[in-house]
Amino acid sequence: MKLIRSCIVSFSMYSKIPMPQFKWNDDDMKYMLVFFPWIGAVIGLLLMLWRYIYSHFGVADICYVCIGALIPIAVTGGFHIDGFMDTMDAFHSYKPREEKLAILKDSHIGAFAVIMLAAYGLLFMGAFSQIMNDKAFIVFCAGFFISRCLSGIAVVSFKSAKSDGLLFMFADTAHRTIVRAALYIQLALCIAVLLIVSLPYAVVMIIAAALSFWYYYVKQKRSLAASQAIRQGILCVYVSAPWQWLWVVSLLLFSIFVLNIGMVRIRILIKVVL
DSSP, X not given: OHHHHHHHHHHHHHXXXXXXXXXXXXXXXXXXXXXXXXXXXXXXXXXXXXXXXXXXXXXXXXXXXXXXXXXXXXXXXXXXXXXXXXXXXXXTTOOOHHHHHHHHHOOSOOHHHHHHHHHHHHHHHHHHHHOOOHHHHHHHHHHHHHHHHHHHHHHHHSOOSOSOSHHHHHHHHSOHHHHHHHHHHHHHHHHHXXXXXXXXHHHHHHHHHHHHHHHHHHXXXXXXXXXXXXXXXXXXXXXXXHHHHHHHHHHHHHHHHHHHHHHHHHHHXXXXXX
């Protein structure tokens, strides 16, 4: 029963998916982060459903790309986008630690928030429109699950920048050992499935995810203000969104590389035959 309540709390907190309402307590929040990746699984499944509709019902390309970009926002209610924009303002302010933390709390939108959100949106939509390989698309959709596994691991593993706030409460009430172990197991199982689906694309994704997680680990070691940005990134996409930037671009480049190699082989074969 506790796990069911924790699952409901997780989906209620981090998504707009309707859930039963009840009063939360500390016990309900202990394992909440265990279920955080499954919100990403819902996003991935909806994207695959949308791709099926696009493939079989003659949906226009521009409609496919725009709605594909909106599905993650619709599921989460823009929760991560809001945190991402706050983080970008703080990160690009080049201010002392205390002022960065103040910017994270500020409800106003700065220029860098708008610039980075526009850059993210354009990159996401551009990459999304180019992922035509079905196996590559499955790996792409799995990224929403994996990014949340990494976000949850960061929350229960990295030191918090401050001892108050919503995220600190989640991290403080979590059963860190069990939550961390559960997230690692889910991450490992997801990667194992992707390796079976497509070894090359899965390897690209694993490398990109590892590099991103290492980057944020280094950042939080150097600056607790950066650490706060990551920890909001569960909540804030600082693990989720930029990680997807990196691996989506890597996936796109890999797809282009494989396509070019394939075309070269075809040309060589034609020359040999003729």
